[in-house]
Amino acid sequence: xxxxxxxxxxxxxxxxxxxxxxxxxxxxxxxxxxxxxxxxxxxxxxxxxxxxxxxxxxxxxxxxxxxxxxxxxxxxxxxxxxxxxxxxxxxxxxxxxxxxxxxxxxxxxxxxxxxxxxxxxxxxxxxxxxxxxxxxxxxxxxxxxxxxxxxxxxxxxxxxxxxxxxxxxxxxxxxxxxxxxxxxxxxxxxxxxxxxxxxxxxxxxxxxxxxxxxxxxxxxxxxxxxxxxxxxxxxxxxxxxxxxxxxxxxxxxxxxxxxxxxxxxxxxxxxxxxxxxxxxxxxxxxxxxxxxxxxxxxxxxxxxxxx
Amino acid sequence: xxxxxxxxxxxxxxxxxxxxxxxxxxxxxxxxxxxxxxxxxxxxxxxxxxxxxxxxxxxxxxxxxxxxxxxxxxxxxxxxxxxxxxxxxxxxxxxxxxxxxxxxxxxxxxxxxxxxxxxxxxxxxxxxxxxxxxxxxxxxxxxxxxxxxxxxxxxxxxxxxxxxxxxxxxxxxxxxxxxxxxxxxxxxxxxxxxxxxxxxxxxxxxxxxxxxxxxxxxxxxxxxxxxxxxxxxxxxxxxxxxxxxxxxxxxxxxxxxxxxxxxxxxxxxxxxxxxxxxxxxxxxxxxxxxxxxxxxxxxxxxxxxxxxxxxxxxxxxxxxxxxxxxxxxx
Amino acid sequence: xxxxxxxxxxxxxxxxxxxxxxxxxxxxxxxxxxxxxxxxxxxxxxxxxxxxxxxxxxxxxxxxxxxxxxxxxxxxxxxxxxxxxxxxxxxxxxxxxxxxxxxxxxxxxxxxxxxxxxxxxxxxxxxxxxxxxxxxxxxxxxxxxxxxxxxxxxxxxxxxxxxxxxxxxxxxxxxxxxxxxxxxxxxxxxxxxxxxxxxxxxxxxxxxxxxxxxxxxxxxxxxxxxxxxxxxxxxxxxxxxxxxxxxxxxxxxxxxxxxxxxxxxxxxxxxxxxxxxxxxxxxxxxxxxxxxxxxxxxxxxxxxxxxxxxxxxxxxxxxxxxxxxxxxxxxxxxxxxxxxxxxx
Numbered sequence: 001x002x003x004x005x006x007x008x009x010x011x012x013x014x015x016x017x018x019x020x021x022x023x024x025x026x027x028x029x030x031x032x033x034x035x036x037x038x039x040x041x042x043x044x045x046x047x048x049x050x051x052x053x054x055x056x057x058x059x060x061x062x063x064x065x066x067x068x069x070x071x072x073x074x075x076x077x078x079x080x081x082x083x084x085x086x087x088x089x090x091x092x093x094x095x096x097x098x099x100x101x102x103x104x105x106x107x108x109x110x111x112x113x114x115x116x117x118x119x120x121x122x123x124x125x126x127x128x129x130x131x132x133x134x135x136x137x138x139x140x141x142x143x144x145x146x147x148x149x150x151x152x153x154x155x156x157x158x159x160x161x162x163x164x165x166x167x168x169x170x171x172x173x174x175x176x177x178x179x180x181x182x183x184x185x186x187x188x189x190x191x192x193x194x195x196x197x198x199x200x201x202x203x204x205x206x207x208x209x210x211x212x213x214x215x216x217x218x219x220x221x222x223x224x225x226x227x228x229x230x231x232x233x234x235x236x237x238x239x240x241x242x243x244x245x246x247x248x249x250x251x252x253x254x255x256x257x258x259x260x261x262x263x264x265x266x267x268x269x270x271x272x273x274x275x276x277x278x279x280x281x282x283x284x285x286x287x288x289x290x291x292x293x294x295x296x297x298x299x300x301x302x303x304x305x306x307x
Numbered sequence: 308x309x310x311x312x313x314x315x316x317x318x319x320x321x322x323x324x325x326x327x328x329x330x331x332x333x334x335x336x337x338x339x340x341x342x343x344x345x346x347x348x349x350x351x352x353x354x355x356x357x358x359x360x361x362x363x364x365x366x367x368x369x370x371x372x373x374x375x376x377x378x379x380x381x382x383x384x385x386x387x388x389x390x391x392x393x394x395x396x397x398x399x400x401x402x403x404x405x406x407x408x409x410x411x412x413x414x415x416x417x418x419x420x421x422x423x424x425x426x427x428x429x430x431x432x433x434x435x436x437x438x439x440x441x442x443x444x445x446x447x448x449x450x451x452x453x454x455x456x457x458x459x460x461x462x463x464x465x466x467x468x469x470x471x472x473x474x475x476x477x478x479x480x481x482x483x484x485x486x487x488x489x490x491x492x493x494x495x496x497x498x499x500x501x502x503x504x505x506x507x508x509x510x511x512x513x514x515x516x517x518x519x520x521x522x523x524x525x526x527x528x529x530x531x532x533x534x535x536x537x538x539x540x541x542x543x544x545x546x547x548x549x550x551x552x553x554x555x556x557x558x559x560x561x562x563x564x565x566x567x568x569x570x571x572x573x574x575x576x577x578x579x580x581x582x583x584x585x586x587x588x589x590x591x592x593x594x595x596x597x598x599x600x601x602x603x604x605x606x607x608x609x610x611x612x613x614x615x616x617x618x619x620x621x622x623x624x625x626x627x628x629x630x631x632x633x634x635x636x637x
Numbered sequence: 638x639x640x641x642x643x644x645x646x647x648x649x650x651x652x653x654x655x656x657x658x659x660x661x662x663x664x665x666x667x668x669x670x671x672x673x674x675x676x677x678x679x680x681x682x683x684x685x686x687x688x689x690x691x692x693x694x695x696x697x698x699x700x701x702x703x704x705x706x707x708x709x710x711x712x713x714x715x716x717x718x719x720x721x722x723x724x725x726x727x728x729x730x731x732x733x734x735x736x737x738x739x740x741x742x743x744x745x746x747x748x749x750x751x752x753x754x755x756x757x758x759x760x761x762x763x764x765x766x767x768x769x770x771x772x773x774x775x776x777x778x779x780x781x782x783x784x785x786x787x788x789x790x791x792x793x794x795x796x797x798x799x800x801x802x803x804x805x806x807x808x809x810x811x812x813x814x815x816x817x818x819x820x821x822x823x824x825x826x827x828x829x830x831x832x833x834x835x836x837x838x839x840x841x842x843x844x845x846x847x848x849x850x851x852x853x854x855x856x857x858x859x860x861x862x863x864x865x866x867x868x869x870x871x872x873x874x875x876x877x878x879x880x881x882x883x884x885x886x887x888x889x890x891x892x893x894x895x896x897x898x899x900x901x902x903x904x905x906x907x908x909x910x911x912x913x914x915x916x917x918x919x920x921x922x923x924x925x926x927x928x929x930x931x932x933x934x935x936x937x938x939x940x941x942x943x944x945x946x947x948x949x950x951x952x953x954x955x956x957x958x959x960x961x962x963x964x965x966x967x968x969x970x971x972x973x974x975x976x977x978x979x980x981x
Contacts, residue, residue, distance in 0.1 A: 198417035202478075205378050205409045206431045206485065207401075220421035365824035470927050471681075500680035500851065500928075505895030505921035512920065527825065534897040534918055557899050571829040573854030575898060577878060588796050588827065 029293035036287045040095035047092045048075065051085035052254075058084050063268075066275050079275040082268065087275060090261055091283045097257040098287070101172055102238035106230050108176030109237075113183025114219075114226060120184065121191025122214050128188070135181045143178040143236075144243060150174035151249050164252040171250055175240050182229055190222035231295035235288045242284055258284045313392050314353035315489060315521050316377060321386035322545075323347040323372055327593070344593055346372040348545035349386070351619075354489075359515065359522040361536035361553070363529055363568070367589055369545040370525045374491045377523065378409050390489075405435045408482040412494035414474035418466040424477055425462030428452065431485030451480040455510060472503035479510070483518070491523045496531060508535060529572055533557055541565045544592055544600040551625035561627045563605045563637070599630065607631040641668035642710060642845045643692070643813055649704035650684070650691050650869075652931075659931040661687050661700070663869040666958070671812065672843040674836070676860030676877065678850060680892075682928050683866040685849045689815045691715070692847070693730050694722040710812065728758040731806035731844075735818035737798035740805075741790040747774075747801050748786035751808050758809035773804045777834060796827035800834065807838060814839075817849045832859050853896055857881055865889050868929055868939035875964030885966040887944045894922025938969065946970060 039046055050056060061084040065072045072079065078087040120131040138146065154170040155163060194200060195218065203213045242259030244250035251257045256264070258280050265277025328334060328341040347369040354360050362370040375381050377388060379395065388395045390403050408431070411417040418427055428448045431437070438444045449459035455476040466474055475495060482490060495511070496504040512535060515522060526532050532539055532553070539556045541549040541564065549562040560566045587604040590596055599617050602608040611630050619628040631637045650662035662684040669675045677685045690696050692707055694714070707715040714725060726732070734740050742750060751770035752763060759766070767786075774782035777800040790798055799819065806814055816835065820828040836859055839846045848860055856863050856877060864874040865886065873886040884890040926943045929935060935942055941951040950969045961971040 198411040198413055199419040201375075201380055202409065202411065202417055202481065203419075203430070204380060205404075205407075206434050207404060208430075208434055217419055217422075221419070365826060472927055501853070502680060502892060502895045502924045503927060505897075505923050506925075508897070509920040509923055528897075529825075530897040530899050533899040534921065567826060569899075571826045572899070573829070573832070573852070573858045575854050575857045575881065575896065577857050577881065588794050589824065 023297055025293060025297065029290050029297065032286065032290040033294055036095060036283075036290055037099060039092050040099045040287075043089075043092040043096045047086075047089035048077070049086040049089045051089045051093060060084070063273050065273075066279075078279045079273075081265065081276045082273075087279050090256065091258070091280055094256050094258045094261045094280060095283060095287060097251055097255055098238050098241060098259070098284070101168065101175070101241045101251065101257065102234050104172045105175035105179070105237045105241070106233045108172060109179035109233065110183050110226060110230050112176065113180035114187050114223075116180065117184035117187030118191055118214050118219060118222070121188040122195055122210065122218060131184065132188070135184055138178075138181055143175075143240060146178040147171075147174040147240060147244055148247075148249060150177060151244070164254060167250075167252045168255070171241065171244065175237050175244075178240070179233055179237065182233070183226060186225050186229060187222050190225065191218055194218050194221050228295060228299045231291065231298055235291040235295070238284070238288055238291070258287075315356045315391060316354040316523070317389040318351050318353075318373075318377075319387040319389070320349045320351050321347060321373070321376060321383045321388060322349055323369075323376055323381055324384045342593060345545055345595070346592070347376065347383075350542075350545075350547045351386075352540055352547060352550055354521060354523060356488075356521055357519060358537045359524055359535050361524040361526060361532040361539045362542055363526055363532055363539060364542035365527060365568075365589055367544070367592055368542040370542050371493055372545075373542075374409070374493045374523065374525050378407055378491055379404055405485060406487050407489040407491065408485060408487040409491045409493065410475075410478050410482050410495045412497055414471045414478065414498055415466075417478050418474055418481075420466055422465075423462065424452075424464055424466065424469075427466070427477060428462065428480045428484050431481060435485045437484070437486060447484060451484045452477075454483070454514070455480045470503070471499050472506060475499060475503075475507050476510070479507075479514070483514070487520075489521045489523070491525070493525045494527070495524075497526065497528065504531070511535065529557075529568060541568065544589065544595055546600060546628065547619065547626075548601070548628045549625060550619070555624055559625075561622055561625055561632050561637075562601075562629050563607055563631070564601050567604075599628075605631075607637050609634075609636070640711065642671045642673075643669040643847070644708040645688075645692065645705070646708075647705035648688065648691060648702065648707065648715075650687050650696065650700060651703040652700050654699070656932070660703075660934075661869055661931055662691065664705070665866070665869070665871055666705075667864050667871065667874060669813065669845045669847060671845050672839060673862065674839055674846040674848055674860045676848045676850065676856035676863035677866060678853060678856050678863055679866035680851055680928055682868070682930070684869040685866050686817055688866075689732075689817050689847060689849050693726055693732055693815055694719075695726075695732075724758075727754060727811070728809045729812050731809070731811035731814040733799075733802055733806045733814065733816040733819045735821050737795060737802050737822070738790070740802045741798065743790050746787045746789050747793070747805075748788075751805060754805060755808050770804075770808060773808055774801070776838070777801070777804045777807075778830070779804075796823055796830065799823060799827075799831055803831075803834065803838070807842065807844070810842070811844065813845045813847065815847045815849070818851070819848070820855055821850065821852070828855070835859060853881065853893070865892070868934055869931075870939060870967060871958065871965075872940065872968070873964055873966045874958070875962075879963045883962075885961045885964050885971060886940075886968050887946050887970075888924070888940050891922055891924040891943075895924065897921060938967070 061076065061080050062082055064076050064080040066079045067074050067077050076086050078091070080086055081090065116131050120128045151170060151174050154166065158166055200213060200217055203217050241250055241257060242262065245257050245259030246263045248263070250259055253260065261280035262277050262284070265280060268276050323346050325344045325346055326341065327344050329339060333339070334341070350373060352360070362373060364370050372381065376383055382396070390400070390407065393400050393403055395403065425448050428451050429444050432444050432447050438447050448462055452459050452461055457473065457476055457480070466477065469477065492511070496507050499507060508531065514520065524532065524535055536553045539551060539553050540547055541562060543564050549556065549560070549565050556565065557569065560569055590603065596603050598614045599612040602612040605612065609630065615630070617628045617630045617633070619626045620633055622632055645668065646666045648662055648665045649660060652659040652661060665688055667675065677688060679685045687696070687700070691702050694717070696702065702715050705715070706713060709725070709729060714722065717725070741747065748770060751773065752766045755761070755766040755769055756763060771782045771786060774785070779785055779797060779800055790801070793801060819835065820831050823831060832855060835846065838844065848856065850856060860877045862875060863877045863880050865872045865880065865888065867888050873880055873884065873889045880889060881893060884893055924943050929939065937953050938951040938956050941947045944951065948969070954969070956967045956969050958965040958967045959971045
């Protein structure tokens with residue numbers, strides 16, 4: 001217990017924490033992110049209703065406007081959609097999916113990118129040339145296109161009845177594959193620098209296997225920028241997923257994300273039920289903004305140490 | 308030769324080339340040939356057990372490359388390196404490598420900033436199997452730290468918490484923890500302040516006596532070398548130009564470059580001695596002069612020096628590669 | 638006795654930080670006469686580079702001059718606004734830094750850089766400036782300077798580049814040149830050439846030189862007087878011969894003892910048997926410990942924890958410079974019995 005308290009105290013005093021406390025933007029961003037992430041993760045417990053429990057839906061409550069307008073009700077704070085689902089609850093559940101897919105694809109992209117970057121930078125030669133050409137080729141395609149391509153291929157290749165269950169992993173894979181290059185490039189650059197440092201040469205003289213040197217010596221020293229890239233990448237991944245879902249090729253309709261909600265609500269935008277699309281849209285913007293701000297601050301705070 | 312008298316390390320006409328050509332595509336498009344940098348050019352010498360051999364020279368002379376060739380960070384492009392009579396390029400030789408270790412110049416880059424000191428020092432112990440159980444390893448690490456006049460508690464810290472001199476001690480502790488016989492020291496004190504340098508040099512000399520080590524000491528600083536070396540080899544543009552006992556080299560330098568180096572050392576004694584003015588600079592190693600590499604700067608250069616590369620010959624107790632010395636002109 | 642060209646009195650340089658203020662230079666005083674070479678020697682962290690930076694007005698924020706006076710030819714320059722300081726830099730104070738690679742702009746030819754500097758500071762036309770630049774390049778030993786005028790810095794070798802930097806520092810005819818480790822990045826043979834060049838130029842142009850270095854050998858060859866710095870203060874100041882051969886301050890004595898010197902062997906030693914070098918040469922003088930970090934400077938005399946001759950007063954009181962023969966020493970060993978301090 002004392003060890004935890006000690007660790008907490010040291011974390012509080014740490015440069016990073018001090019810089020954090022100093023910046024009101026960072027604190028605001030952190031609180032916002034905490035709110036969004038907390039709400040999303042705890043959706044089943046926090047949401048006022050379960051919008052996916054068909055039994056609890058009442059079609060009479062469909063198309064209710066937000067609570068502060070005429071005909072609104074307090075228990076449907078942000079109104080309801082065409083099926084009587086509470087918009088706030090769908091947002092919370094949707095954010096959960098968005099965040100989940102975003103985080104998972106970033107994790108996948110980071111793992112892939114860091115491994116390829118390490119190998120490329122450390123081994124050099126033909127492997128490096130090959131991986132970097134692969135990266136160059138991929139960069140000439142927009143990320144969305146790549147994700148669409150992979151998703152399309154999967155749909156064709158896999159039997160129709162598995163589509164829904166496989167959709168989310170395939171989505172994570174496609175967004176991940178679309179995004180590995182930035183990690184690989186950065187890690188490769190740092191690896192090239194570290195590889196020539198004397199501590200790596202010392203490890204070689206001791207006789208360590210190149211893989212061991214890459215993992216135990218080089219990797220800890222090149223991970224710094226990866227965290228910053230990942231934070232910003234979460235925001236991009238969420239938007240990519242939202243775009244794909246908006247286009248109808250993302251998450252299955254049984255597990256809507258914020259993107260799906262925006263699309264579904266879009267149909268009702270001009271018939272007057274604006275809240276069904278606007279609120280999920282605002283939620284998406286707020287979530288992405290918060291993550292971006294946090295990433296910005298993280299980059300600045302880590303910079304002197306990176307130098 | 309019996310084991311006891313056999314030299315510990317032996318280099319036979321070792322050369323090392325580096326390919327500094329432009330990328331393949333550029334070469335094809337521009338019609339430019341491959342470019343090879345010969346960093347080490349036909350170097351031969353021996354190291355006797357227990358001695359300290361110093362290799363000196365200015366930047367680009369190849370002394371650091373020789374060090375790296377011996378420990379296996381580079382492979383020789385030509386020639387042979389033997390350790391205890393065994394060719395290091397032969398298949399069974401990898402087990403011999405554990406008997407040699409290296410200390411590097413930059414105290415800030417030679418320790419992994421993310422590792423604790425105890426892990427840094429323990430690495431050779433673990434990899435080379437000197438000890439296996441955790442308690443044994445901890446015990447040895449503490450012993451190594453004490454040996455370099457650091458405290459065992461320092462093992463818990465990270466390298467950035469130490470000064471340059473202390474980091475160099477940690478490097479020495481790491482190098483010695485695998486119980487090697489032979490230590491290659493690449494400019495170990497060049498990045499340190501003079502008072503710290505004195506501490507490290509004293510430590511290294513004391514350890515050598517206590518542990519019976521053999522040192523190859525690379526340096527550009529002749530004064531430092533005069534303090535630690537038994538024999539000194541002078542290198543210029545990848546070639547060994549003179550090799551002699553330390554006392555002999557400083558008292559009676561033979562090669563014109565050695566004389567120039569000694570002359571260029573700032574005169575701390577302020578004896579007001581007359582200096583022969585030094586001329587010119589080290590030529591581009593990609594395009595070395597024909598014949599003797601030093602001839603453009605040599606006050607004694609003759610026709611033969613411009614066309615024929617001098618081979619080392621024995622002049623009394625020293626080895627010199629110079630036509631003028633061989634012909635008795637100087 | 639001509640008035641000093643540069644006079645520094647009680648200079649203090651501080652770095653305010655979030656954990657308190659660090660004093661990197663603490664009450665440093667010295668003067669340089671025209672045409673004199675003053676060496677500032679010290680190990681890393683002693684504050685010698687910062688002293689030079691403070692004088693030339695190039696301290697990086699948050700570093701700032703927190704006290705004392707700097708007078709150039711009688712005029713105070715430590716509190717000048719940036720614009721005034723910029724005009725003094727280059728025109729009256731020239732600078733030579735350690736790394737010739739980064740001191741020159743890689744995008745402009747050396748000729749352009751020289752002419753630009755001359756035209757900025759001296760009121761002469763471009764043609765005259767060009768003539769002057771070529772003459773300077775010849776003076777610093779660049780062979781065939783007219784041909785090399787259009788060359789870029791990367792086309793010169795390290796030693797040649799440093800010569801160009803020296804030419805650049807001198808081209809506006811400054812009264813004072815601050816050289817911060819000018820030979821450290823160079824090989825020994827190039828070092829010797831640059832040292833003799835600096836000496837000759839100082840003499841020929843009657844320029845005062847403040848030579849900052851950690852290398853005592855360079856000081857011995859180049860300087861007239863030398864100040865030894867330790868932990869932001871001057872430990873000893875005096876003529877070079879006296880400081881090197883008869884150091885008063887225990888730190889200076891320790892420093893001189895720890896420098897390895899080439900000792901010629903005793904006659905008749907013959908070929909020694911292979912054995913540890915320690916058997917032949919005594920260990921170098923070793924000062925235990927290391928220079929304190931800026932946030933951990935001991936009270937009283939900063940050197941006292943490492944000093945073999947310390948006594949009670951050293952722990953309590955910070956010593957002011959005391960005259961001891963030709964040198965000025967900041968050490969209580971040289972205070973007279975009444976504990977009074979000689980006036981500077």
